[in-house]
Amino acid sequence: MVKHVISRCIACLTAILLLINITGCSPRIEISQADHTENVKNLEMWKFRSNKEDYVISRWVKQWNEENPGIQVNFEVIPYNDYLTNRLPTAFATNSAPDIYMISAGSFLKYAKAGYMLPLDDFISDGLKKDLNPQSLEIATYNKKVLGIPIEREPVALYYNKKVFERQHLKPPTTWSELESCAKTVQSDAISGICLPTQINDYQNFIFYTFLMQTTGSTDSYMAATQFGTRGAKALSLWRNLAKYNYTQETSVQIPSDIYPFATEKSAMQICGFWAVRMLEKYYPDLEYGIVPVPHPDGGSSVSVYGGWYQAVNSNSRFAQDAVKFTLWMWGEDTSRPLEWCTEASSKVPARKSVIDNNRDIFYKGKNTFFMQEVMSRSIPEPRYSVEISSTISKALQDAMYSDKKIDDIAKFAEDQIHGYIGGESQIF
The missing domain is CATH 3.40.190.10 (Periplasmic binding protein-like II)
Known part of the structure; x- marks a missing residue:
């Protein structure tokens, strides 16, 4: 009797296993899982x-x-x-x-x-x-x-170290000549006079555009580009002079927009954006600093590019x-x-x-x-130049900061290239 029951159980189990193999239950489970993944x-x-x-x-x-x-x-x-x-x-x-x-x-x-x-x-x-x-x-x-x-x-302004300026009996600069003078005065082995971006990228152009647009006295970015031989030369000359007192980036992966050089007192001044206020508040709460609009050309007025x-x-x-x-x-x-x-x-x-x-x-x-209130009221949008125009300006900026070429030659060459790229105003933007 027991043998008969066991035999029947074995037969049933064999039939079930055979049915599973025939109907493909296991593969269906895998397909169902795959279908679920594919639906995501x-x-x-x-x-x-x-x-x-x-x-x-x-x-x-x-x-x-x-x-x-x-x-x-x-x-x-x-x-x-x-x-x-x-x-x-x-x-x-x-x-x-x-x-x-x-x-x-x-x-x-x-x-x-x-x-x-x-x-x-x-x-x-x-x-x-x-x-x-x-x-x-x-x-x-x-x-x-x-x-x-x-x-x-993201508007930009000039951040300055209050303690450093007080020790040197300096007031925060309002003009380009004052900016250069302050950078020279505070420069030492322990601290750089200023921090400007040095690597070729959109951010370096973005910071430079504030100085370039200040030479126009307007919001006309077309004028700034097509008259680069004269207007660009003024801004390039300033950056060449400031490069003597500029902070040296420590690593190639350092984020150029980071307020770190200024926050760690490796630079006495830095042109940086609004974003730095929160960064300083969160991570460097003890730093005593001030902010002023980006200095303008002597006899001109301050403009900030956001x-x-x-x-x-x-x-x-x-x-x-x-x-x-x-x-x-x-x-x-x-x-x-x-x-x-x-x-x-x-x-x-x-x-x-x-x-x-x-x-x-x-x-x-x-x-x-x-x-x-102060910065946004004098801010204009960042120029939306074509890649040909922005690349030309980048090259001119690098030459101004790191070569011995004459500024007028650099600016005139850039202007000629810009005019060569455009067949009309619509092609510059």
Whole structure:
């Protein structure tokens, strides 16, 4: 009897195993898992590395991924000096570019002309368009199409070490000649007179543009470029003189926009952006410093150029609409994220007017007030030159700082190149 029962059990078990093999249950389980994985849309987002700010976006990405299991974002940060000069252009050239990427005003035109940016007009609400700063929105527009979401505005000013200036009985400079004199006076083996960016990249041009635009006495960036032989020569001459007292960058991966040289008292002055206020407040609270508008040419008036970054969607992305959805979630919907980016992660002027209007107690407090009132009132958008124009200016700037060529020759050669590139005003921007 027992043998009979055992035999029947063995027969049943054999039949079950045979049925599993015939119907392919195990493979179906694997296919089901594979199908689930394939249904997840994996997006890549790139940004230049900014160690003191990136943690905020990383946290947002984590929140998004938890709330949107079907659309996952991988956030990658890349060293600044490699991001715009190598990684991003190479990625687009090899069809391996990210779905979402940050782009500066200085590089915006290059990617817009190449068709690497998805037009966002059909996705941006009228309310958001009205809320965005008009000048920032204009920079993000090419051929009447909005190609990026403005994130911030970043005006620049001159930071100076109060203790160093007091020891030398100096007042903060207001003119170019005073700036050069102060840099020379405070220069020593222990501290550099000033910190200006030295490497060829968008940031160096961005800081230089403030001095270049001051020579025009206007907001006319076309004039500044096409009359570079005279106007550019003045700004180049100043930078050559200041290079004698300039801080020497310690490593090639050092972020050029970092206030570190000034904060650690390796430089007595630094031309830097609004973002440095929050950095100094968080990480160097004991530093005694002051801020003044960027000094202007003798007999002229102070002008500051403000920059900022834009979030763009790769027009060739397989998941372009999902990338747009994520981008608008970050910057175009809840104002808490733009507010956190412009106050907690760093100090910046938001691109959205409502963020400022609803938080005036934050933006008009302490040193923030100086930037919001004194600097922004004399600030103009960073010139959006073509890559040919910006590269020509970069080369002229390097020659002025590090060669023995005559300034007039450098500036005239650059102007001739600029005129050779343009067949009309429309081709410069």
